[in-house]
């Protein structure tokens with residue numbers, strides 16, 4: 095007998111639940127539906143980059159969520175602290191349930207416990223919408239990046255853009271060296287990430303840092319670099335409370351007092367939000 099499978103995606107007041115019958119729906123279709131939902135989230139929150147993690151704070155790519163059937167995936171947007179991810183046991187106001195088959199998706203939308211909408215999408219429409227989103231993205235990339243030496247065909251380029259989009263951003267675990275990008279591509283994913291990151295790193299004052307002094311948004315300065323350690327708090331080997339002592343401040347002296355041998359930048363490179371500048 096076949097069982098029901100379920101995946102939940104969470105961001106702010108929103109919960110998207112995918113339900114399908116085990117072994118009846120092709121993985122490729124599930125991936126299209128997850129992509130469809132994530133594209134919608136990207137548009138609503140006006141961002142190109144989403145980060146996906148499970149309850150253990152482990153990072154995932156879209157295809158991995160499906161492959162490993164992560165039941166709960168939390169979506170965050172790097173450096174957007176106005177977008178909160180609610181705790182698991184908190185009720186979400188906006189819930190959509192996607193009942194998926196190989197031909198169509200029935201979406202039921204709820205506000206609280208009240209059902210407000212029920213829509214049918216054919217898989218073809220979902221694929222088309224995803225493709226449209228990619229084309230828009232491709233347009234933006236084309237404007238931004240150096241063109242490939244040889245363009246083979248539109249489909250191949252689109253395929254590469256799919257890879258770029260789905261692999262964004264790189265997903266190392268805290269404390270782990272990110273894997274080198276070895277896949278051939280007309281623009282190195284790493285170079286792209288780095289250029290995006292460089293643009294995003296801000297010049298910050300101690301006053302800016304002091305505003306992020308809670309466990310919901312915890313910034314710390316170590317050696318003139320500002321890191322967002324919100325997600326490292328529960329991973330800090332010395333405990334959350336110890337790390338909180340330095341949050342919102344230049345934590346370099348405390349850091350050096352306890353463990354001058356620890357390479358903070360290696361551990362927190364991907365959580366850097368900027369550089370400390372002297373104000374006045």
Ligand code: HEM
Nearest residue numbers: 330331332336337339340345348349352353356358361362
């Ligand atoms: C600035 C505020 C901080 C304080 C007060 C603090 C304090 C501590 C304390 C008391 C320990 C336990 C040492 C022991 O077990 O004997 C510890 C361990 C550790 N902390 Fe921190 N810490 C701070 C910031 C950080 C930051 C920003 C990082 C990292 C990126 C970090 C990474 C570590 C690591 C890796 C250990 C384990 C060290 C080892 O096993 O040798 N800490 N910390």
